[in-house]
Amino acid sequence: MGTPRSVIPLTFAVFILICIAGCTGISGDPAEGSSPKAASSADDLYSQAQAAMKDEQYRTAGMLFEEAYSRYSDSGDAEKALAGRNEMFRANRTILEYPFNKTGAEADLMMKVSGITDAEIDNWLSCHAQKIRSDGETLYYEGxxxxxxxxxxxxxxxTADKSIDFGCLARYAIQNGSPSSLSGGSLPYGNPVYYTGTEKLQIPAEMLPxxxxxxxxxxxxLETESQRNISVVNLSDEEYIVNGPVTTGGxxxxSYEIPAENIDGDLILTADIGYTSYEQIFEVDPDTVEAYDTDDPEYLLYTKSARNIEITDEIQExxxxxxxxxxxxxxxxQMIYRYIIDTYPYSHTPHLSLDTIEPKTAESTYLFTTGHGDCGTQxxxxxxxxxxxxxxxxxxxGYQMLLSDTPGxxxxxxxxxxxxGWIPCDPTVAEIADWLDTSDENRELFKESLSSNLDPARFVIQKDVDAEMVPSFPDGAVVFRLVLQKPAIISEAGEYDLDLLSGDYFSIRLEAGTEI
Structure with a gap:
């Protein structure tokens, strides 16, 4: 994960070429009338901030919550200070991924899209770009x-071909996409790859409460049908573990609970991990498909509407x-898979804002209504x-190592x-073929393969989004709930949103080798 605001996106080298650092295009000054009002008490400020959030004045709300937090802290009211800080985090997360006003968005497009015209910019901003309203102003998404x-x-x-080699990308999907290519196993699991490595979180001492x-x-x-022989050793600070390590289930x-006063210097947590990942090649004869047991608990779990996989009347239609x-x-x-890759081009998604803002919009519904979605959303x-x-x-x-040895x-x-059983499909990786110069036959073979097969260059952390853990996240806590690709952190004190920032201080190093 490159930044805490890009939690799910598939990481491609081409992103670096496309999203060059430069014109950041800040959103500008708050709209007229959106500055904090004078207040005689922290409680007044907090109430004003709550009203501002309801009125979609997120920038103003963040400023008001920050001032309320400061006043509560100065008065020694720790409970209210924590509430003010958390609501400040929530307001900031809502618009953090939307740094551009219209002028900044236009400048970003002019700089990064060669030859784009004014008419094309106007059409994109008016009809297609991801945006949010805050403080009477339209803000545009960072991607x-x-x-x-x-x-x-x-x-x-x-451009993409300079960073992504189609032959390397398709080394499993096309070259190994037949039963004869399987070794070290039998259909649908074979061609095992044993990965070993280290996860490390290191948060600087100055950021800690x-x-x-x-x-x-x-x-x-996580132990799955295609990821086996899990090894987790050399966990840091075992005396502070309250549950786990958990490597089965969902x-x-x-999970740790670490008293801040017991941390000397940087907070450093590491784990040495290993697992065997299998390529998946499914040969399905539609005529042999059996009927579902609709009373089975797993069937009921994975056919119900959920927080981010929402079944609406419109989606059913x-x-x-x-x-x-x-x-x-x-x-x-198969038809749904083809519909998605033929209809919805990949795009970045404001996961942080979607996970924060109320009323909640499910990620599945967001793609359906806006047309925008990255790998997770698709x-x-x-x-x-x-x-x-x-x-x-x-x-x-969790992560993939298909495009680079570095987990993305x-x-x-x-x-x-x-x-x-459980058959994989990867609509996002399938779409990469459209970005590259290769034959139409290769594109079709690649897309077809990824409708029911998957390479072993994967690191699975969870079977589904919004997975439950023990202890569960407290109600009202400001923490990213969608996925756990980086450590989730809840702190009872301190000014830094450590959960948001943890991705910047977390790394995974994996090496593929032969299992001993």
């Missing part, structure tokens, strides 16, 4: 230029339109469409077919 290029992927060809408890949920590899993690008269669940899932939308038809589906992931944050989807 506005990259999203334009993804939507117009012909512009990527030539002096008092209170730090509650940390630390990601670990999510891999270990769209799913029915996609599959038409087809009744076979495997063929239905997979959640796929899962919602499948679930609406009674096909169990989930959004699985990534999610994909799985759908369950009775008689075969």
């Amino acid at each position: 506005i230029s990259a999203d334009y290029l993804y939507a117009n992927y012909n512009l990527l060809r030539g 002096e008092i209170g408890m730090l509650k940390i949920w630390y990601p670990l590899p 999510i891999g993690y270990v 769209r799913a029915a339109e996609i599959v038409g008269s087809e009744t076979n669940p495997y063929l239905r899932a 997979s959640m939308f796929f899962s919602a469409l499948c679930r609406s038809l009674g096909i169990p589906a989930r959004t699985t992931g 944050a990534h999610f994909w989807a799985e759908y369950y077919i009775e008689g075969y």
Whole structure:
């Protein structure tokens, strides 16, 4: 994960070329009338901030909550100070991914999209760009230029090829995409790769609170059908572990509770990990697909509407339109996969804002209504469409090493077919073929393979988004709930949003080798 504001996106080298640091285009001064009002007490400021949040004056709300937090702290009211700080974090997270006003957005597009015209900029900003209203002003998403290029992927060809080699990308999907290519196993799992490495979190001492408890949920590899032989050793500070290490069930993690006053210097947590990852190649005969046991608890779990995989009337209607008269669940899932990769170009997604803002918008619904979604959002939308038809589906992931030896944050989807099991598909990686100069035949083979096969260059942390852990996140805590690709942190004191910043101080090093 490059930044705490890019939690799910598949990390490509081409992103560096597209999203060059330079014109950051700040959103400008607060709109007229949005500055904090004079208040005689911290309680007054807090109430004003709450009202500002309801009125979509997020910048103003953040300033008011910050001032309330400061006054509560000065008066020694720790409980109210914590509430003010948390609400300040929440207000800031809502708009943090939207740094541009219109002028800044125009400048960013002009700088990063070669040859773009004024008319094309106006059309993109008016009709397609991701944006939010705050303090009477329209703010634009930080990935506005990259999203334009993804939507117009012909512009990527030539540039993307300098960073991504199609032969390397497709080394499993095309070269190894047949049963004869499997070794070290049998269909659907073979070609095992053993990964070993180290996870490390190191937060500088100056960012840590002096008092209170730090509650940390630390990601670990998870035992799945395609990821086995999990090893977790040399965990730091075992005396502060309250649960785990957990490597079975729905999510891999270990949870800590560390008194801040017991930390000497930087906070450093490490874990040495290992696992065997298998390539997945499914050969499905639609005529042999069995009926679901609709009373099975797992069937019920993965066909219900959820926080970010939402089944709405509109999504049910769209799913029915996609599959038409087809009744076979495997063929239905294939049709949904093709619909997504043919209809919705990859784009970055404001996960932090979506995870924070109320009322909550599910990620699947966000893609359906805006047309924007990255790997996680596309997979959640796929899962919602499948679930609406009674096909169990989930959004699985953690990291991928397909494009680089360095793990890149990534999610994909799985759908369950009775008689075969959980079948993977990766609509986002499939779309990369459209960015690269290769033959139409290769593109089609690549996309077809990723509808029911998956490479072993993966690191799975969780089987589905919004996975439950023990202890669970407290109600009202400001913590990223969608995925655990970096440590989740809740602090009882201190001015830094450590949960937001933890991704900047977390690293995963993995090496592929031969299992001993």
